[in-house]
Amino acid sequence: MKARSVSAERPVPMLEVCDFSKSYGEKLAVRDVSLSVMPRRIYGFVGPNGAGKTTLIRSIVGAQSFDAGDIRIAGLSVRSHPVECKSLTAYVPDNPDVYGFLTGAQYLAYMADMFNVASDVRDQRIRCYGDLLGMTDRLGELASAYSHGMRQKLVLMGALVHEPKLLVLDEPFVGLDPQASYNLKQIMAELVGRGSAIFFSSHVLEVVEKLCDEVAIIRDGTIVRSGPTAEVCGEGGLEEVFLDLAGSAASAVDPAPAEHAPAASRPRRTGRGGGRRA
Amino acid sequence: MPKLGAMLRVQFLGMFGINRVIHAGSGADRIRLVALAALFVLIGAFVVAYAYGMGTSLVALGIGEAVPALAVVAGSLSGALVTFLKANGILFGARDFDLTASLPVPLWQVALSRLAAIYGMNLLWAFLLMAPMYAAALPALGIGAGSWVAAVASVALAPLAPMAVAVAAAFGLAAASSRLRHGRVMAGVLGVVAAAALVVAMMVLSGGMGADSAGSDGAGASASALSFGVGDSASSEERVALGQAAAALSGGACALWPPAAWAAAGIARADAGAFSLFAAVSLLMASGIVALLGRFLLPVNSLLAAGGSARRAAAPALRRQPVLRALVLKELRAVAGTPVWLMNAAIGPVLALIVGGACLVAGSDVAGLIASGVHLPGASPADLQPVIAPLIGALVPWVLAFCLAMAASSASALSLEGEARWIMQTIPQSPAVIMASKMLANVALAVPAGLTAGALAVAGLRLGALEAVTCLVVPAAVGLFVAALGAFLNGRMPRYDWTSEYEIVKRSAPVMIVLFCSMAMVVVGAAASVVVPSLLMPAPGGLLPALGAPSAVVQLLCSALMCLAALLLARQAMKTDLRD
Numbered sequence: 001m002k003a004r005s006v007s008a009e010r011p012v013p014m015l016e017v018c019d020f021s022k023s024y025g026e027k028l029a030v031r032d033v034s035l036s037v038m039p040r041r042i043y044g045f046v047g048p049n050g051a052g053k054t055t056l057i058r059s060i061v062g063a064q065s066f067d068a069g070d071i072r073i074a075g076l077s078v079r080s081h082p083v084e085c086k087s088l089t090a091y092v093p094d095n096p097d098v099y100g101f102l103t104g105a106q107y108l109a110y111m112a113d114m115f116n117v118a119s120d121v122r123d124q125r126i127r128c129y130g131d132l133l134g135m136t137d138r139l140g141e142l143a144s145a146y147s148h149g150m151r152q153k154l155v156l157m158g159a160l161v162h163e164p165k166l167l168v169l170d171e172p173f174v175g176l177d178p179q180a181s182y183n184l185k186q187i188m189a190e191l192v193g194r195g196s197a198i199f200f201s202s203h204v205l206e207v208v209e210k211l212c213d214e215v216a217i218i219r220d221g222t223i224v225r226s227g228p229t230a231e232v233c234g235e236g237g238l239e240e241v242f243l244d245l246a247g248s249a250a251s252a253v254d255p256a257p258a259e260h261a262p263a264a265s266r267p268r269r270t271g272r273g274g275g276r277r278a
Numbered sequence: 279m280p281k282l283g284a285m286l287r288v289q290f291l292g293m294f295g296i297n298r299v300i301h302a303g304s305g306a307d308r309i310r311l312v313a314l315a316a317l318f319v320l321i322g323a324f325v326v327a328y329a330y331g332m333g334t335s336l337v338a339l340g341i342g343e344a345v346p347a348l349a350v351v352a353g354s355l356s357g358a359l360v361t362f363l364k365a366n367g368i369l370f371g372a373r374d375f376d377l378t379a380s381l382p383v384p385l386w387q388v389a390l391s392r393l394a395a396i397y398g399m400n401l402l403w404a405f406l407l408m409a410p411m412y413a414a415a416l417p418a419l420g421i422g423a424g425s426w427v428a429a430v431a432s433v434a435l436a437p438l439a440p441m442a443v444a445v446a447a448a449f450g451l452a453a454a455s456s457r458l459r460h461g462r463v464m465a466g467v468l469g470v471v472a473a474a475a476l477v478v479a480m481m482v483l484s485g486g487m488g489a490d491s492a493g494s495d496g497a498g499a500s501a502s503a504l505s506f507g508v509g510d511s512a513s514s515e516e517r518v519a520l521g522q523a524a525a526a527l528s529g530g531a532c533a534l535w536p537p538a539a540w541a542a543a544g545i546a547r548a549d550a551g552a553f554s555l556f557a558a559v560s561l562l563m564a565s566g567i568v569a570l571l572g573r574f575l576l577p578v579n580s581l582l583a584a585g586g587s588a589r590r591a592a593a594p595a596l597r598r599q600p601v602l603r604a605l606v607l608k609e610l611r612a613v614a615g616t617p618v619w620l621m622n623a624a625i626g627p628v629l630a631l632i633v634g635g636a637c638l639v640a641g642s643d644v645a646g647l648i649a650s651g652v653h654l655p656g657a658s659p660a661d662l663q664p665v666i667a668p669l670i671g672a673l674v675p676w677v678l679a680f681c682l683a684m685a686a687s688s689a690s691a692l693s694l695e696g697e698a699r700w701i702m703q704t705i706p707q708s709p710a711v712i713m714a715s716k717m718l719a720n721v722a723l724a725v726p727a728g729l730t731a732g733a734l735a736v737a738g739l740r741l742g743a744l745e746a747v748t749c750l751v752v753p754a755a756v757g758l759f760v761a762a763l764g765a766f767l768n769g770r771m772p773r774y775d776w777t778s779e780y781e782i783v784k785r786s787a788p789v790m791i792v793l794f795c796s797m798a799m800v801v802v803g804a805a806a807s808v809v810v811p812s813l814l815m816p817a818p819g820g821l822l823p824a825l826g827a828p829s830a831v832v833q834l835l836c837s838a839l840m841c842l843a844a845l846l847l848a849r850q851a852m853k854t855d856l857r858d
Contacts, residue, residue, distance in 0.1 A: 058858070063703035065857045087706035097697035099608070101462070101615025109597070113604035114705040119597070 012075040014039045014166050014197035015060065019069035022055050029055045030221040032069070037166075037197045037214070042188060044212035044229070045201040046238070048246060052221040053201040054094065057170050060199070061091040073166055087115060090164035094171040096151040100144030104135065104154050107143055108161055115162035122161055129157045132183050149175040156184065160191070167191060169200035173207060185211060209238040217245060281383045285391035290398075310771060314787045317794065325406045333414025344528035345415035346429065347542035350436045351531040352411070353404035354538065357437025358444040360403060363618065364396050365448035367778025369571065371582050374777060379576060386572025393441070393568060400437035408433045419546060428544045428553045438560040439537055442567035452582055466620030473621060474628045601707060605715030606722065612694065613687055613719065618783045619694065623720075626684030627727030630753065633677055634731030638738035645670055669808065671745040672829040674735050675752035676804035682728045682757045683796035688720040689764030689788040692854075693773045703856050710852035713765050717848055720761035728753030744830035748837075755837035755844070756800060762847035764792045769854030803836040 013036035020033040030052040037043040047053050058064040060071055062082050071078045073085040098107055105126075112122040130136035133153040138146070143154060152175045159167060167188070173181050188198055188211065202208050208215060209229060215238065216226035224245055225232050233241060329352070336345050369392050372378075378388050412429050421429075451465050532539035537556050544553020571578075599607065613619050640647055645667040692713075695702050702712055732749040735741075741749060767788035776782050783789065811828035 058700075061700075061704045063700050063857060065855065083706050083708050085706075086704055089704070091700065091704045093700050095697065098701070099612065099698055101612050102608070106611070109599070110604055110608055111701075111705070113599045113601060114707060116601070117598075122598070 011039060013037060013072070014041075014074055015043075015199055016072040016075075017056065017060070017069070018072070020056060020059065020066060020071060021068040022052075022059060022064075022066040028221060030066075030218075033218070033221075033223050034069075035216050035223065035226060037199050039165075039195050039197050040192050041213045042192055042198045042200070042211050044208035044215040045199060045218065046203070046205060046208055046215065046242060047201075047218035051218045053218060054170055055221075056218075057091075057168055057199075057201060061089055061168050062086050063091070087162075088165040090159035090162065090167050092152075092155050092159050092167075092169045092172050094174065096148065096155040096175070098143045098151055098154060098158075100142065103142055104139035104146070107154060108139070108158055111158040112161050117162050125161050125163070126157065129160055129187070132187070133157065133180055149177060149180065152176055153180060156187075160187065163191075163194070163196070165196050167196060167198045167200075169198065169202075171202055172200060173202060173204055205238045205242060209233055217242060219245060281381075282387045282391060285378070285383070285387065286394055289391055289395035310787055314790070317787075317790050322406050326410045329407050330410035330414045333411035337415050337418045341528070342415040342418045343542075343546045345411050345419075346432070346545040347528045347532050347538045349408040349411040350432055350538040350541045351535055352407040353433065353436030354440040354535055356403040356407060357400040358440035360400050361396050361437075361441045361444035362448050363784065364399070364778075364780055365445050366452045366617075367780045368392050368396060369445065369575070370449060370452050370579060372777060375579050379579070384572065385575050386568055389571035389575050390568050393445075393564075393571070397437065397441065400441060401434065404433050404437050408436065416545070421545065422548060424550070425545050425548050428541070428548075431553075431557065432541045432545060435557055435560040436541070438564040442563040445567050445571070449578060453578075462617055463614045463620070466614065466617035466624070469617055469621040470624045470628055473625050474632060477629060478632060602711060602715060602718070605707070605712065606718045609687075609691060609715055609719035610722065612691075613723065616694065616779050616783075618780050619687065619690065622690075622783050622789075623685055623687035623723050626681045627724055627731075629684075630678045630681035630727050630731040631734070633674075633681060634734030634738075637674065637735040641738050642740060644739060668826070670739060671741050671748075671826065672807045672811075672833070673804055674739065674741075675732065675748045675833060676800055676807065678728055678731050678735065678749070678753040679756035679803070680797065680800045681731075682724045682753050683760055683800050684793065685724040685727075685757065686720065686760045686764040686789060686792040686796070687723055688716045688761050689768050689792045690779075690782045690786060691716040691719070691765070692768040692856075693776065693782045693786060693788075694779060696774050696776060699774055699856075703858075709854050709856045712856060713769060713852045713854050714848075716768075717761045717765045717851065720764060721757060724757035724760065725754050728757050742826065744827050748830045748833040751837045752803070752833050755840040756796065758844040759799070759840040759847075760792060760796050762844040762851060763795060764788060765851035765854075766847040767791055769851050799840070803833070803840075806836060807832050 015035075015037040017033055017035050020030060021028070022030045033052075033056060035043070045053055045057070055064065059066045060073075060078070062078055062085065071085075073088055076085050076088075078085045099110075102110065108126050109122070112126075117125075126139075127136065130139060133156065135150065135153050135157065138150065143151060146154065152172075156172070172184060176184060185207075192198060200208075200212075212229050214227060215229045215232050216223050217232070218224070225241065229238070232238065329349075332348075333342075333345055336342055336348070369389070372392075379385070381388070412433075416426070416429060419425075451468070454461060454465070528542075532542065537559055540552040540556035540559075543549040544556060613623050637644060645663050648666050648670075705712075729750055732753055736746040736749045771786075771788050773782065773786060807829045810832050811826075814828065
């Protein structure tokens with residue numbers, strides 16, 4: 001394992017995506033996407049359904065192959081050093097499917113074993129996160145008996161048990177109760193404070209705007225806007241930008257939207273601040 | 279009822295991944311589907327040939343009248359077995375149940391669409407089993423048109439009532455397993471015990487009847503007679519004895535399942551009342567189970583979805599494990615926690631242990647026992663015993679190997695990762711380690727059982743040193759081969775989009791190919807172990823093959839070849855790209 005040389009001026013990005021492309025058969029899902037996430041940063045990744053968010057995320061975590069470009073984690077290519085990259089990364093998928101035949105504790109022990117976490121460290125972390133997420137007294141039950149939210153918490157605990165350098169989250173707040181959502185935000189802030197980076201996708205734009213240092217908007221497999229959150233959002237906010245981009249995309253496809261279409265589906269032309277803000 | 283039609287269509291399209299191949303399948307997918315279809319046709323042809331042979335045998339014995347009852351019992355039994363295995367996953371605990379239950383469709387229609395999918399499979403099996411038996415026997419009975427109509431109707435009706443019984447039994451088992459802490463393991467263990475008991479009971483029954491045939495009443499030999507037909511050389515006394523045995527078999531079957539007797543009376547004796555009773559009971563039970571499911575499908579699924587004990591359970595101490603051991607342990611927990619997988623993976627090793635135990639108990643009398651269970655016209659058990667005795671040492675290793683050939687947990691291990699495969703894909707372990715763990719779990723299930731069974735057989739049969747070695751080596755080699763072949767095939771043909779584990783464990787292409795290949799290999803190996811030595815070193819008189827050491831050498835060579843193949847397959851399996 002040999003990391004790229006680190007210059008004194010510029011630290012190695014924790015995640016670097018270079019000219020990434022992926023197609024499913026003849027359909028090009030993601031085209032020439034490049035982005036980088038530095039340590040201690042939270043990077044938000046937003047876009048409409050089917051834009052290519054999960055495709056990129058699954059390739060970053062090694063669950064999916066890709067056609068062109070490269071993905072580097074702490075300077076290591078996922079193509080040439082897949083195992084090393086995975087040992088630095090943790091993934092929380094949008095649907096928390098776990099092994100239903102294992103108890104919560106067995107699942108966490110399994111994940112800790114896979115990431116070579118020492119016994120005392122894993123005990124301490126599992127107790128800490130279990131207490132924080134209200135799972136400690138439920139870990140002896142089979143995961144098949146858990147609710148969606150409990151499985152989500154279990155997957156989060158499994159992701160955090162090895163203190164990842166890069167945490168990749170796909171819609172992490174879906175299914176979590178308000179308390180757990182609040183706790184997750186705290187956990188994310190603490191993890192970043194300890195030097196890790198977080199890359200996450202979400203449709204909850206307010207949360208992205210509030211949590212992320214940088215943000216990228218992907219549409220039809222291409223990044224259409226990216227940069228520091230304040231720059232991307234401007235004065236109108238991320239929702240405004242997102243909807244404006246969606247509107248321009250829709251008008252590019254259909255310049256004269258049908259009058260009978262539901263109002264919410266019509267692209268808005270109201271300009272900054274004139275739209276519907278939550 | 280267009281909605282019912284739409285639901286039936288979805289059930290049909292979901293079967294065998296048909297829709298996936300139609301809409302998104304690559305050329306390779308289509309080839310796989312064609313290969314799978316060819317395998318099904320082969321199995322179907324075997325079943326048809328076997329059933330036709332059975333029908334002609336019974337006619338030859340002069341008891342063609344027993345055929346309708348036996349045919350209905352066969353169709354009913356297959357219906358009960360298929361339903362019992364498929365109900366859990368299609369009716370109960372289906373992944374798409376919430377979605378379906380929330381549709382604006384009466385629940386009885388949901389139940390009917392699901393039962394129809396199971397009934398379709400039952401009907402296929404009933405047709406394959408019953409139609410050839412009827413075709414072989416009914417013309418000889420000289421029945422009228424009404425009886426022919428009844429016979430055709432019986433094929434459609436036979437699986438209905440057993441379906442109802444099997445659905446109730448499957449629900450009982452599922453409910454028990456969902457309420458208990460280790461319920462799923464218990465359900466799997468119960469399934470293994472039941473399947474093993476069924477096999478042992480059939481063998482004991484066959485052996486017992488064979489033993490009877492040696493006695494004064496001569497009411498036996500049904501196993502060999504029904505399986506291979508009655509030779510022209512059979513004497514009239516023997517024919518009478520075989521006829522009595524088959525009639526007793528038919529009578530016993532009717533006593534156990536009275537609807538079979540009613541159907542038989544309708545077909546063989548044109549008893550319209552009896553057949554009407556059979557039809558009415560079948561239709562009523564089927565309608566009843568649809569109505570009951572329409573009423574209780576929701577609470578039943580809620581009960582199952584409620585999971586295990588309501589008590590909260592905190593985590594026990596978490597012990598650190600080496601990576602490979604943790605992966606193998608997880609695989610074994612997956613097998614234990616998936617009843618249908620446990621049944622499939624454990625039945626072979628359990629049968630091997632039973633065979634080994636039987637050898638230990640029977641000791642050197644085993645040749646005599648087998649001789650008494652085999653009926654060959656004109657040969658007494660005393661004549662057969664010296665022929666069988668030298669074959670024991672050559673064939674026992676292959677009998678154990680045959681059992682272990684069924685134990686291919688690795689053939690479904692990758693596919694069963696299903697929607698949770700992201701865990702396997704994202705943990706920092708190489709595909710080689712992950713695939714190795716799946717093979718090792720298979721080996722851990724099969725090889726120790728094979729070695730133990732071999733040791734029991736060696737101890738019981740008091741075999742020579744070389745034969746003792748083969749008793750241990752041959753089953754172990756087959757266990758290794760099956761594990762490697764299963765992982766290799768599943769690596770190339772993974773299917774993650776299943777809705778029930780049954781689809782993968784019972785009818786996925788890798789499982790069927792492994793079963794077919796490994797059993798064929800065992801049969802070829804067993805034949806080579808007997809034929810090659812007798813060709814190279816024919817014994818004086820030409821009757822008894824000169825087995826012993828030459829046979830053991832052939833077996834060891836076969837084992838070495840299997841180990842080599844296992845090694846090559848394992849290396850290929852470990853190169854599997856686990857990414858989507």
